[in-house]
Amino acid sequence: MNFLVCDDEMKIxxxxxxxxxxxxMENGIHAQIHAFDDPCAIKDYDSYDIAFLDIDMEKLNGxxxxxxxxxxxxxxxxxxxxxxxQYAPEGFEVQAxxxxxKSDMQERLVSYFEDAVREVVREKQxxxxxxxxxxxxxxxxxxxxxxSNLRVVTMHxxxxxxxxxxxxxxxxxxxxxxxxxxFLRVQKSFLVNMEYIEQLQYEKVSLYGGIxxxxxxxxxxxxxxxxxxxxxxxxxxxF
Numbered sequence: 307m308n309f310l311v312c313d314d315e316m317k318i319x320x321x322x323x324x325x326x327x328x329x330x331m332e333n334g335i336h337a338q339i340h341a342f343d344d345p346c347a348i349k350d351y352d353s354y355d356i357a358f359l360d361i362d363m364e365k366l367n368g369x370x371x372x373x374x375x376x377x378x379x380x381x382x383x384x385x386x387x388x389x390x391x392q393y394a395p396e397g398f399e400v401q402a403x404x405x406x407x408k409s410d411m412q413e414r415l416v417s418y419f420e421d422a423v424r425e426v427v428r429e430k431q432x433x434x435x436x437x438x439x440x441x442x443x444x445x446x447x448x449x450x451x452x453x454s455n456l457r458v459v460t461m462h463x464x465x466x467x468x469x470x471x472x473x474x475x476x477x478x479x480x481x482x483x484x485x486x487x488x489f490l491r492v493q494k495s496f497l498v499n500m501e502y503i504e505q506l507q508y509e510k511v512s513l514y515g516g517i518x519x520x521x522x523x524x525x526x527x528x529x530x531x532x533x534x535x536x537x538x539x540x541x542x543x544x545f
Contacts, residue, residue: 307335307336307423308337308340308353308355308356309338309354310340310348310354310358310359311323311326311342311357312341312342312343312357312359312363312368312371313343313359313360313363314343314344314345314365318387318408319341319342322358323339325412326339326358326419329416329419344365345363345365345366345371348371351377351378352379353379354375354379355382355383356382356383356419356422356423357372357382357383358385359371359372359384359385359387360386360387361388362390368387369400372384372386372400372402376400380465381429381447381465383403383422383425383426383429384401384403385419386404387406388406388408389407389409404418404421404422406418429445429446430445430447431446431487432446433446433483433487435461435471435473435475436474437472437473442471444461444463444466444471445466447501448463448465449461449462449489449499450463450464450498450499450502450514450517451502451517451519452480452484452498454475454477454494454496455495458473458474459472459473459474459477459480460472462517464514477491477495477497480497484497488501490503490529490532490533490536492511492521493519493520493521493522496511496519496521498511498513500533500537502514503533506529507521508523509523509526
């Protein structure tokens with residue numbers, strides 16, 4: 307795995323790099339740590355799995371750097387390092403995974419790192435579908451939502467060369483396989499990737515990209531509990 311550490315304070319760069327290196331060596335994790343105190347010196351944005359970014363740098367603030375990384379590398383896991391929790395809404399905008407106060411670095415960095423590694427593994431998970439007798443591997447992180455009409459399933463994609471695939475399938479079987487990977491069956495005909503939910507309401511769910519789908523009002527309480535449970539385990543937190 308490749309890790310990016312960027313902070314315009316060299317002592318923070320060294321602290322983060324040392325904590326990561328020690329943890330990786332102790333746990334047999336093969337890692338390459340790329341450390342920078344100048345965000346403008348970073349190249350190969352698409353080569354990193356996890357990024358630890360200072361959110362408040364003079365040359366290029368962490369939010370703008372995160373935007374560049376996300377554009378070139380949609381699957382990157384971003385952890386912001388900061389002294390100021392008021393930046394949290396902006397961290398959400400660029401899909402930050404965690405938001406860590408520098409004063410808590412010693413206590414929380416390793417656990418956040420372990421969570422991030424699990425997220426990287428999840429991002430690399432694959433589902434195989436059969437389309438016109440051809441087997442096609444789809445990264446789970448590229449699936450926005452699935453829609454069924456009788457026996458025909460349409461898989462809507464994001465960050466992929468194609469916008470969708472259509473194939474014959476059973477929505478109940480797909481739901482059983484994908485729920486463990488972060489999917490929520492919001493209605494009989496719709497199975498959505500919770501990573502891309504922006505808002506879950508009583509009769510509808512809003513997804514990334516302005517997509518709005520119907521949601522079961524009857525099961526809203528259960529759906530909300532499932533989503534909040536997943537969100538608490540997987541989305542970024544502020545401490």
